[in-house]
Amino acid sequence: xxxxxxxxxGVKVVEFAGIGPAPMCGMLLSDMGADVLRLDRLVQTDLxxxxxxxxxxxxxxxQSLTVxxxxxxxxxxxxxxxxGADVLIEGFxxxxxxxxxxxxxVCLARNPxxxxxxxxxxxxxxxxxxxxGHDLNYIAMAGALHAIGREGAAPTPPLNLLGDYAGxxxxxxxxxxxxxxxxxRSGKGQVxxxxxxxxxxxxxSALYGLLGGQLHNGPRGxxxxxxxxxxxxxxECSDGGxxxxxxxxxRFRDVLLDKLGAEAAxxxxxxxxxxxxxxxxxxxxxxxxxxxxxWCELLEGTDxxxxxxxxxxxxxxxxxxxxxxxxxxxxxxxxxxxxxRFSRTPAERPRGPEAPGASGVELALAWGxxxxxxxxxxxxxxxxSSVLGQ
Numbered sequence: 545x546x547x548x549x550x551x552x553x554g555v556k557v558v559e560f561a562g563i564g565p566a567p568m569c570g571m572l573l574s575d576m577g578a579d580v581l582r583l584d585r586l587v588q589t590d591l592x593x594x595x596x597x598x599x600x601x602x603x604x605x606x607q608s609l610t611v612x613x614x615x616x617x618x619x620x621x622x623x624x625x626x627x628g629a630d631v632l633i634e635g636f637x638x639x640x641x642x643x644x645x646x647x648x649x650v651c652l653a654r655n656p657x658x659x660x661x662x663x664x665x666x667x668x669x670x671x672x673x674x675x676x677g678h679d680l681n682y683i684a685m686a687g688a689l690h691a692i693g694r695e696g697a698a699p700t701p702p703l704n705l706l707g708d709y710a711g712x713x714x715x716x717x718x719x720x721x722x723x724x725x726x727x728x729r730s731g732k733g734q735v736x737x738x739x740x741x742x743x744x745x746x747x748x749s750a751l752y753g754l755l756g757g758q759l760h761n762g763p764r765g766x767x768x769x770x771x772x773x774x775x776x777x778x779x780e781c782s783d784g785g786x787x788x789x790x791x792x793x794x795r796f797r798d799v800l801l802d803k804l805g806a807e808a809a810x811x812x813x814x815x816x817x818x819x820x821x822x823x824x825x826x827x828x829x830x831x832x833x834x835x836x837x838x839w840c841e842l843l844e845g846t847d848x849x850x851x852x853x854x855x856x857x858x859x860x861x862x863x864x865x866x867x868x869x870x871x872x873x874x875x876x877x878x879x880x881x882x883x884x885r886f887s888r889t890p891a892e893r894p895r896g897p898e899a900p901g902a903s904g905v906e907l908a909l910a911w912g913x914x915x916x917x918x919x920x921x922x923x924x925x926x927x928x929s930s931v932l933g934q
Contacts, residue, residue, distance in 0.1 A: 550578075584610045588900055612926050638674055659723040905918060
């Protein structure tokens with residue numbers, strides 16, 4: 545089996561199949577070179593939004609083994625794989641892994657260096673720990689949703705990037721990386737309890753600083769960073785496209801005004817908060833005089849803090865993104881390349897997602913599970929028979 549490339553090459557990860565933040569964390573670890581063995585259900589049920597295998601991008605780069613965790617032999621096999629792994633990641637409700645007999649106490653007793661990564665919405669303890677929820681609920685409880693939206697309107701549900709993937713996936717991945725580093729010194733593993741509410745609360749740190757200094761103190765949609773300021777806003781162009789401007793600093797505002805030329809002559813002082821609505825209306829009228837492409841020609845690449853608002857399928861074709869190779873196409877599906885980038889141990893181009901049970905037997909064999917045992921488990925209906933050609 546060819547060893548993958550990247551800063552995490554050689555790290556062994558067992559991921560228990562789920563939805564949302566945990567699979568995305570597994571993808572990030574795999575992107576960085578870790579060998580991720582995904583333990584999928586033997587009988588597939590809908591997880592999240594149903595989609596064809598090649599479109600389930602959170603599973604790219606992983607290898608899958610189908611295991612029946614309702615059978616004792618399946619639990620035993622999972623425990624054996626975890627015993628030889630560096631990392632376990634799971635995203636179930638608190639208590640689920642314990643009921644399976646694969647909780648932290650059991651797994652760490654067998655593998656003292658194991659990093660046991662867990663991600664939930666509300667955390668492993670607390671009054672809400674066992675309650676069902678989704679991204680919108682978590683960012684609501686963390687105070688983030690209240691701040692998102694236009695003046696006079698209800699809070700606007702954003703894409704599930706903030707709770708699931710920033711507050712959940714990224715903090716789980718960060719926690720796993722920290723625990724792996726610490727385990728190299730201590731020889732001991734530990735549990736990483738990543739709660740999406742906790743993660744989003746940390747992401748709100750800068751805003752809490754502004755709140756503490758009365759620098760963000762108006763109703764939703766009236767402050768500098770929430771669409772209140774005319775210099776931090778999205779404007780429609782004559783062709784129906786949109787552009788973004790964000791010259792918060794005065795020197796960058798001067799660049800924007802200079803580029804706008806005579807059109808900006810009648811604008812009030814951009815810093816005059818009392819006149820923000822008036823200034824915004826005048827800027828909106830200016831931006832409606834040209835197409836998005838014309839504004840790009842004038843402002844893109846300057847210090848006006850400008851960028852076109854690109855649709856997701858437009859972004860890969862932007863010249864800057866093409867120059868950096870930010871996106872690629874795998875199995876006909878456009879997607880982002882691994883990030884961040886490393887100078888000495890760069891990540892390789894990922895493989896596309898594989899069907900449940902497609903090749904996980906390779907990792908199981910490489911991690912020391914005898915072929916005869918896997919064959920016997922396949923015959924007994926504990927693991928998928930297709931992986932051994934039965």
